[in-house]
Amino acid sequence: MTRHEKSATFSRRAVLKSAGALVVSIGAPVTFDAALADEPMAAATQPPLLPDQLSSYLAVNADGTISTYFGKMDMGQGLSVAIRQMVAEELDVPFNKVAISIGDTATSVNQGGASGSTGIQEGGKQMRMAAAEARRVLVQMAADKLGVAADQLTVNDGVVHAAGDAAKKVSYADLIGGQYFNVHLDWNGKYGNPLYAPGKAQPKNPKDHKVVGQAIKRDDIAPKVFAQTNFTTDVKVPGMVHGRMIRPPVAGAVPVKVDESSIKTIPSAKVVWDKAFLGVVADREWDAINAAHSLKVEWSQVAPPFPDQATLYDHIRNAPARKREVAGKEAGNVDDAFKNAARVIEAEYEWPFQSHSCMGPACALVEIKDGHVTCWSGTQKAHFVRAGVAAILQVPEETVRTIWTTGPGSYGRNDADDCAADAAVLAKAVGKPVRLQYMRDQGTGWDPKAPASIHRARVAVDASGNVVAYDFLSKGFSRVDVNTNGSQPHDTLAGQTLGVALKSGDGFGVPGESYAFDNKRTAWETIAPLLDRTSPLRTSHMRDPVGPQITFASESFIDEVAAALKVDPIEFRLRHVKEARDIAVIKAAAEKAGWQPRQSPRKDQTGDKVSGRGIGYASRNGTRVAVIAEVEVDRRSGKIWARKFTVAHDCGQIINPDGLHHTVENNVVQGASRALWEEVKFDNKNVTSVDWRTYPILDVAEAPEQVDIVLINHPEIAPSGAGEAATRPVAAAIANAVFDATGVRIRRAPLSPDRVKAALS
Amino acid sequence: MRGVPNCTAAALTEDGLVMNKKFSLNVNGQVHSVEADEDTPLLYALRDDLGLNNPHFGCGLAQCGACTVHLDGKPTRSCVTPLSEVGNRSVVTLAGLGTPEHPHPLQTAYVEEEVPQCAYCINGWIMTAAAFLRDHKKPTDEEIRTALTGLKCRCGTHMAILRAVKRAAAMMG
Numbered sequence: 047m048t049r050h051e052k053s054a055t056f057s058r059r060a061v062l063k064s065a066g067a068l069v070v071s072i073g074a075p076v077t078f079d080a081a082l083a084d085e086p087m088a089a090a091t092q093p094p095l096l097p098d099q100l101s102s103y104l105a106v107n108a109d110g111t112i113s114t115y116f117g118k119m120d121m122g123q124g125l126s127v128a129i130r131q132m133v134a135e136e137l138d139v140p141f142n143k144v145a146i147s148i149g150d151t152a153t154s155v156n157q158g159g160a161s162g163s164t165g166i167q168e169g170g171k172q173m174r175m176a177a178a179e180a181r182r183v184l185v186q187m188a189a190d191k192l193g194v195a196a197d198q199l200t201v202n203d204g205v206v207h208a209a210g211d212a213a214k215k216v217s218y219a220d221l222i223g224g225q226y227f228n229v230h231l232d233w234n235g236k237y238g239n240p241l242y243a244p245g246k247a248q249p250k251n252p253k254d255h256k257v258v259g260q261a262i263k264r265d266d267i268a269p270k271v272f273a274q275t276n277f278t279t280d281v282k283v284p285g286m287v288h289g290r291m292i293r294p295p296v297a298g299a300v301p302v303k304v305d306e307s308s309i310k311t312i313p314s315a316k317v318v319w320d321k322a323f324l325g326v327v328a329d330r331e332w333d334a335i336n337a338a339h340s341l342k343v344e345w346s347q348v349a350p351p352f353p354d355q356a357t358l359y360d361h362i363r364n365a366p367a368r369k370r371e372v373a374g375k376e377a378g379n380v381d382d383a384f385k386n387a388a389r390v391i392e393a394e395y396e397w398p399f400q401s402h403s404c405m406g407p408a409c410a411l412v413e414i415k416d417g418h419v420t421c422w423s424g425t426q427k428a429h430f431v432r433a434g435v436a437a438i439l440q441v442p443e444e445t446v447r448t449i450w451t452t453g454p455g456s457y458g459r460n461d462a463d464d465c466a467a468d469a470a471v472l473a474k475a476v477g478k479p480v481r482l483q484y485m486r487d488q489g490t491g492w493d494p495k496a497p498a499s500i501h502r503a504r505v506a507v508d509a510s511g512n513v514v515a516y517d518f519l520s521k522g523f524s525r526v527d528v529n530t531n532g533s534q535p536h537d538t539l540a541g542q543t544l545g546v547a548l549k550s551g552d553g554f555g556v557p558g559e560s561y562a563f564d565n566k567r568t569a570w571e572t573i574a575p576l577l578d579r580t581s582p583l584r585t586s587h588m589r590d591p592v593g594p595q596i597t598f599a600s601e602s603f604i605d606e607v608a609a610a611l612k613v614d615p616i617e618f619r620l621r622h623v624k625e626a627r628d629i630a631v632i633k634a635a636a637e638k639a640g641w642q643p644r645q646s647p648r649k650d651q652t653g654d655k656v657s658g659r660g661i662g663y664a665s666r667n668g669t670r671v672a673v674i675a676e677v678e679v680d681r682r683s684g685k686i687w688a689r690k691f692t693v694a695h696d697c698g699q700i701i702n703p704d705g706l707h708h709t710v711e712n713n714v715v716q717g718a719s720r721a722l723w724e725e726v727k728f729d730n731k732n733v734t735s736v737d738w739r740t741y742p743i744l745d746v747a748e749a750p751e752q753v754d755i756v757l758i759n760h761p762e763i764a765p766s767g768a769g770e771a772a773t774r775p776v777a778a779a780i781a782n783a784v785f786d787a788t789g790v791r792i793r794r795a796p797l798s799p800d801r802v803k804a805a806l807s
Numbered sequence: 808m809r810g811v812p813n814c815t816a817a818a819l820t821e822d823g824l825v826m827n828k829k830f831s832l833n834v835n836g837q838v839h840s841v842e843a844d845e846d847t848p849l850l851y852a853l854r855d856d857l858g859l860n861n862p863h864f865g866c867g868l869a870q871c872g873a874c875t876v877h878l879d880g881k882p883t884r885s886c887v888t889p890l891s892e893v894g895n896r897s898v899v900t901l902a903g904l905g906t907p908e909h910p911h912p913l914q915t916a917y918v919e920e921e922v923p924q925c926a927y928c929i930n931g932w933i934m935t936a937a938a939f940l941r942d943h944k945k946p947t948d949e950e951i952r953t954a955l956t957g958l959k960c961r962c963g964t965h966m967a968i969l970r971a972v973k974r975a976a977a978m979m980g
Contacts (some may be wrong), residue, residue: 070937121924121925122923122924122925123928124921124964174812192919238964263921264921266919266920267917267918267923267926268907268918269928270903270916270923270926271901271914271917271918271923271926271929272901272902272906272907272910273859273860273861273900273901273902275926276860277860277927278864279860279864280860282858310823311817311819311824311825312824312825312826313824330843330847330851330855331851331854332843332844332846332847332848332853333825333844335867336825336844390971403961404925404927404961405863405865405871405873405925405927405928405959405960406863406864406865406873406927407836407864422960452925452926453927454863454865454925455924455926455927455961455962456925457961483864485867486865486866486867486870493882522884538808635839704921706923707868708921708967709966710968712924712962712963712965713963713965713967714963714969715963715964715966716961716962716963717963718963719874719963737868737870737961738866738868738870739870742935743959743961744963744965745957746952746955746956746958746960746965746968747952747955747956748956748967748971749952749965749966750965750966753966764826792973
């Protein structure tokens with residue numbers, strides 16, 4: 047079965063039916079009820095690719111296999127396996143009969159791409175409902191065909207059987223194989239993550255699940271390991287040329303003179319220069335790299351835009367708040383409680399800018415041919431990139447197709463969306479398909495950054511030593527100088543270099559936890575970006591946006607309070623945490639780690655090498671996780687080895703424990719990398735973290751010895767996300783363990799050797 | 808520095824263009840002819856001329872390993888190895904290390920342990936570990952970590968990498 051982009055063609059029968067049902071416009075979808083009246087719910091031609099059509103999510107092929115079409119993507123966390131499990135479960139077909147096509151705007155509706163760990167939480171929920179509806183419709187069709195009531199039918203391996211007569215059966219393939227569903231769904235009118243379009247069917251009771259919950263392994267790994275998979279970087283089309291972009295040495299500078307004769311020795315090299323947009327293309331990749339490197343450019347003189355990095359946190363502290371928001375309803379009267387406190391404990395924490403620094407810098411290929419644009423991209427959000435490419439090229443969105451292709455890593459709004467827009471501009475300028483890959487310094491230096499921030503926390507304690515008030519404020523750069531997708535020119539470097547002004551949004555966040563204090567306030571403030579155009583320090587979403595920084599502060603602080611009140615850190619948390627599932631993850635981690643209650647810090651160690659333990663806990667959009675870190679600190683070098691992690695994780699129903707285990711483990715290791723090493727360096731002209739030496743990450747020699755993971759399964763609770771939550775409490779768990787080991791509290795991340803050494807001396 | 812382009816220093820033709828030369832490359836047991844500027848790193852010849860997509864561009868600076876191939880059995884960063892330095896040495900890429908029918912133990916272990924997340928880095932780890940395990944039987948955990956130091960994995964699959972290399976080491980006796 048092939049599918050076509052936004053096919054406006056209806057089957058003749060469907061069009062007739064629309065007319066007959068007093069639907070005035072041809073092209074309006076046939077409603078399910080109308081279809082149910084007297085016709086099979088099948089169509090020879092695909093209904094339009096719209097969210098309210100069942101055919102937009104799945105189809106039964108002539109051989110009985112199921113094709114599913116998913117408007118998100120899988121960055122390698124096993125999401126595609128999990129979605130296939132959910133679909134197979136509801137349809138009662140074997141897992142290996144279900145195929146999935148991901149992130150192609152020609153075959154899938156906009157389900158938001160990868161975003162906020164909603165792959166299963168929102169995307170899977172929709173696919174589950176679509177599959178349940180498909181099963182219901184198929185059973186109804188079988189009932190009509192077999193002359194047996196639908197409630198007397200069961201389905202096994204894609205064959206519908208009469209309960210009392212095994213001879214009466216018909217397969218899905220015989221019912222509809224090779225045709226499209228023509229079934230209307232009850233779409234909520236939303237695109238992206240919240241898109242939801244159920245049918246009339248209810249999904250199965252979780253106690254009947256057979257495929258969901260199984261540890262089915264990923265099947266995309268073998269082709270990668272045997273070098274048979276094309277990544278974004280590997281796609282080639284006839285006539286393709288190679289592009290490279292040129293960024294200014296001083297952020298904000300624009301080219302004022304470009305000496306094309308400086309690359310005249312390079313065959314085929316061409317300069318593409320428009321306002322601040324500057325790139326080159328050449329037939330051969332090395333020639334493009336050579337040309338970008340050798341092109342002589344005179345840049346405008348601009349004042350260095352950035353402060354001395356040593357003053358970054360003072361800058362944040364002193365900058366006027368652009369927006370302030372208090373989360374939810376303030377409990378009690380915080381200010382009064384502090385006025386009347388017997389004791390106030392307070393502290394401030396600092397977190398740097400961090401870079402996605404994906405394994406490879408972003409790559410995109412754009413072909414403009416016969417009025418159609420095709421963009422291959424490793425973006426997390428293909429449908430939004432489609433809009434972004436259309437906007438930058440000023441063509442109708444319908445003429446653009448974006449094909450998500452597995453890319454060189456993604457943990458949020460990285461450089462992929464910028465790259466797609468840049469490639470589109472280059473392709474239009476030279477009239478040829480352009481494959482653009484950024485260089486390493488651009489992948490690290492010019493990707494959107496996770497924001498730097500400071501966090502002030504304080505508690506009021508009464509005369510009996512009880513915490514009576516809690517006040518937490520984050521202040522930092524917004525999490526969305528550029529939006530979390532590249533759908534608009536002001537959100538991409540291409541748009542900004544071509545003159546569209548930055549529209550920095552305001553957003554930050556508050557701690558995810560359920561500490562109950564009589565008086566409680568959590569709030570945030572954002573400040574303006576350091577540079578209002580084409581900034582290498584522009585911010586956007588990076589894995590668990592603002593979660594690591596906030597939780598580093600909030601969970602370090604809870605530990606500080608516990609230590610000040612001379613209470614075991616876990617006991618202190620359990621006194622105040624309210625939600626039962628939060629309590630359960632904390633207890634599960636403690637039990638698995640063999641946590642013995644005592645106060646921090648330890649006071650029984652001498653010598654250069656000391657060890658300690660610490661806990662951090664957090665919730666995130668329904669998922670709860672507790673992490674216990676056991677660290678060794680070399681007091682002489684300042685080097686920390688996070689030797690062991692124990693993680694307890696509850697994301698409701700577990701679709702695939704195998705994929706979940708890997709996802710959590712990688713989350714924790716990446717979280718340790720961010721906690722121990724990662725800090726974007728800059729001088730007053732530009733970002734100076736431009737490679738792996740200047741932006742170090744956790745080395746394999748520093749990998750933990752052991753990561754124990756307890757997965758708590760709640761089949762009765764709808765699944766929530768797992769792609770990010772476990773990252774959240776890692777930095778605090780490590781910092782708390784360092785305090786336990788050394789008695790020294792480090793309140794600035796990362797806990798790099800220099801910083802730790804200085805703090806200990 | 809090797810791997811950094813420098814067209815102004817390149818040999819030029821009479822027309823003032825960067826001069827291309829013919830190179831004969833022995834890759835995965837087959838001999839190929841490539842015509843390119845002699846400074847061109849092997850990586851681009853493998854990827855763009857021979858269509859071998861498995862070595863990836865990660866940094867172009869020999870810092871990450873994503874481009875690693877074997878040159879006469881030695882793990883080598885193809886992103887900083889000019890064609891002029893390859894000579895008649897045999898080049899083996901991940902595609903030449905094993906096949907689904909005849910996998911290298913590391914490939915088997917990688918699949919079994921489901922190591923990669925994005926998988927962009929795997930050439931570095933597998934090609935480096937393959938040479939290490941060939942030369943070091945029954946390595947300790949510490950020796951494995953030391954041998955792999957410096958390679959990058961941004962997705963944080965460190966634990967699975969170590970499990971897979973240990974598993975492959977056991978398979979290789």
